[in-house]
Amino acid sequence: MGEWLYLVIGIAALVVLGGVGLVAGTLRGKRGGAVGEVEQRDAPTGGAGTDLLEPPTTTPPTTLPPVPAPQAPEPEAPTAPAEPAAPTLERPEGTASRLQRLRQRLAGSQGGLGKGLLALLSRDRLDEDTWESIEDTLLAADVGVKPTQELVEQLRTRLRVEGAGADVRSVLREELVTLVDAGMDRRLQVSGADGAPGVVLVVGVNGAGKTTTVGKIARILVAEDRAVTLGAADTFRAAAVDQLATWGERVGVDVVRGAEGSDPASVAFEAVRTGVEQGVDTVIVDTAGRLQNKAGLMDELGKVKRVVEKQAPVTEVLLVLDATTGQNGMIQARVFSEVVDVTGIVLTKLDGSAKGGIVVAVQRELGVPVKLVGLGEGPDDLAPFTPEAFVDALLG
Numbered sequence: 001m002g003e004w005l006y007l008v009i010g011i012a013a014l015v016v017l018g019g020v021g022l023v024a025g026t027l028r029g030k031r032g033g034a035v036g037e038v039e040q041r042d043a044p045t046g047g048a049g050t051d052l053l054e055p056p057t058t059t060p061p062t063t064l065p066p067v068p069a070p071q072a073p074e075p076e077a078p079t080a081p082a083e084p085a086a087p088t089l090e091r092p093e094g095t096a097s098r099l100q101r102l103r104q105r106l107a108g109s110q111g112g113l114g115k116g117l118l119a120l121l122s123r124d125r126l127d128e129d130t131w132e133s134i135e136d137t138l139l140a141a142d143v144g145v146k147p148t149q150e151l152v153e154q155l156r157t158r159l160r161v162e163g164a165g166a167d168v169r170s171v172l173r174e175e176l177v178t179l180v181d182a183g184m185d186r187r188l189q190v191s192g193a194d195g196a197p198g199v200v201l202v203v204g205v206n207g208a209g210k211t212t213t214v215g216k217i218a219r220i221l222v223a224e225d226r227a228v229t230l231g232a233a234d235t236f237r238a239a240a241v242d243q244l245a246t247w248g249e250r251v252g253v254d255v256v257r258g259a260e261g262s263d264p265a266s267v268a269f270e271a272v273r274t275g276v277e278q279g280v281d282t283v284i285v286d287t288a289g290r291l292q293n294k295a296g297l298m299d300e301l302g303k304v305k306r307v308v309e310k311q312a313p314v315t316e317v318l319l320v321l322d323a324t325t326g327q328n329g330m331i332q333a334r335v336f337s338e339v340v341d342v343t344g345i346v347l348t349k350l351d352g353s354a355k356g357g358i359v360v361a362v363q364r365e366l367g368v369p370v371k372l373v374g375l376g377e378g379p380d381d382l383a384p385f386t387p388e389a390f391v392d393a394l395l396g
């Protein structure tokens, strides 16, 4: 009996131990499936009890950069609707510095004429050959035949009378100033009467520098704190209208323009009407310069002047001439002066021509003073014409 009891207890103990092992094995198998095959194989295994109790590690692999926590997008600050940037206005160059700068340029382009004359006149003997060379020098500079003969005659007389002690330079200076005619009134008529604006019509053939000159005059007036309106009545060339609009924008001056090909007279009328309405000091009108025939030109410019004068009297008609065109320029000058009452001449491109003598020739031809000279393509390269400064630039 005792032996049977030992046998039953032994079997019972074996059954209990086997059951415990079976349960533990099953539990271990369940945990491994949850983490994944690779990790289950490589992970260091601790004791069976610890695996069961601790939560699976969630540490990310160190080779991967930490994933930034997603952030809620920041609300964008409300932006005010963008306002168009105000154009930066240019400040045109003041008169004093412009004149000083341009005198030097004039001396650069015209100095050869004066120096050439001085060299010839300073010879020990002024024989016929020398006088002929003096004439040729003046003619080559476009002074014109009659003024050349007059000047040579005057110089001959004075140098003969004053003899060997004559100051050749000052004699030449005086005679040149007389030739250029210091007595003419060269002021620009840019002011109107009775509260009306001054009205300046700018005429001339295309390419002479009309539009550029209108822009440059506007800058001179703006530099003098005058209110200005521009009229783009050169409606035959769209680019001329755009060009003028740009000149205006740069100094904050209104430009009245019409559609391409519209009636120049109506644009001119509108420009002056706007100027009167806004109470500006000066309206400058750029006109078209088609020279296809005199009758057509006369019709066009005559009409512009007539309609403009319904608003305010025209105070100045400026004829723009390209100094480099020589005799051609003189022919144009004649035609324009027959069509409109030219009151002043603007000689452009004197910087690119050694033929400053055209100043004398054109004044003689038209009986009208040169009032302004263009001395470059820069926006402030326009200067009032003064005979003394001109002659000094010639003589260097």
Ligand SMILES: Nc1nc2c(ncn2[C@@H]2O[C@H](COP(=O)(O)OP(=O)(O)OP(=O)(O)O)[C@@H](O)[C@H]2O)c(=O)[nH]1
Pocket (backbone or CB within 6 Å): 204, 205, 206, 207, 208, 209, 210, 211, 212, 213, 234, 237, 240, 288, 289, 347, 348, 349, 350, 351, 352, 373, 374, 375, 376, 377, 381
């Ligand atoms: N060197 C030099 N060039 C000038 C001068 N004045 C004008 N120009 C140039 O001459 C060219 C013609 O000038 P514009 O003002 O367009 O001539 P325009 O008479 O109005 O001609 P359209 O616009 O065709 O009617 C431009 O390239 C100007 O820059 C000047 O005094 N010196």
